Amino acid sequence: MRAVLQRVSEAAVDIEDMRRAHIGKGLLVLLGIEVGDTESDLEWICGKVIRMRIFDDLDGVMNLDITQVRGEVLLVSQFTLHANTAKGNRPSYMRAAKADEATPLYLRAKQLFSELLGRPVRSGEFGANMQVSLVNDGPVTIMIDSKLRE
Numbered sequence: 001m002r003a004v005l006q007r008v009s010e011a012a013v014d015i016e017d018m019r020r021a022h023i024g025k026g027l028l029v030l031l032g033i034e035v036g037d038t039e040s041d042l043e044w045i046c047g048k049v050i051r052m053r054i055f056d057d058l059d060g061v062m063n064l065d066i067t068q069v070r071g072e073v074l075l076v077s078q079f080t081l082h083a084n085t086a087k088g089n090r091p092s093y094m095r096a097a098k099a100d101e102a103t104p105l106y107l108r109a110k111q112l113f114s115e116l117l118g119r120p121v122r123s124g125e126f127g128a129n130m131q132v133s134l135v136n137d138g139p140v141t142i143m144i145d146s147k148l149r150e
Contacts, residue, residue, distance in 0.1 A: 001041040001105075001147075002081040004030040007054050007140035011074045013124040014131040021122035026071030028134050031109055032081025033102040034095050034147075041146035042105055042112065049073075050116040054140050062140075066117065073113050076124040076132055077106050099127055 011028040013020045029049055055064040055071065066073065079102070083091035097105070106126050113121045124130045144150070 001034060001037045001045050002032040002143065002145045003045050003049060004078070004081065005049055005052060005054070005140075005142045005144070006030075006134060007137045008074075009135045009137045011132070011134035013074065013076060013122075014133070015125055015128050020124060020130070021074055023072035023074045023122050025069065025137075026073055027066055028074045028076065028132070029113070030076050030078035030081060031106065032078050033097045033105050034082050035097050035101065037097060037101075037105060037146070039105075039108070042109055044146050044149065045144065046109060046112045046116060048144055050113070052142065054142065072119075073117055073121045074123065075106075075110055075113060075121055076130065077102070077126045102126070 006028040008026060008028050010024050012022040027049065050067065051065050053065050054062050055066065055069045057063040079093055079096035082096040083093060084095060085091050103126050110121050110123050124132070
C-alpha cells in the first residue's frame, strides 16, 4: 500500500463537474492499494499518516501532527501509485489491486482515518474519474509505502 501525503491549505475533489468534497488546512492523502495488501498494511499506513509531524509549531519547525493542528483529511484512491514503468513508456498497473480487493480496504481506510483523527474524513469516490485540486502548503509532499515501512 502506498500513500502520497500533501500538506494543503485547501483541497477539493470534483466528480462530473460537481463538488464532492472540500477541506481547508490539512492533508490530501492519495492512497494506492496493491494486490495482496492486508489490514496490517492499512493500519500501518493510516497510523503513520496521522502521526506524521509535518505541520509547523510556533517556532516554524515541522513538529506537529494533523491532530495537533486540528487539520482535515481528504482521502482519494489512486491506483496509478502502483505504476510499473520499467518496460517501455506505457505504465503497467498489474500490481494495483482490482476493485473487488481494493474497495473494502479503501472504505476501511476512510473509517480508520476518521477514528484516528476523531472526526469525519472527506473523500473522493473509488473508481470515479475525479478532478483533484489543491494548494500545497510549503510545498510539503511525502510518499510512504507499507512494504518499505520507512
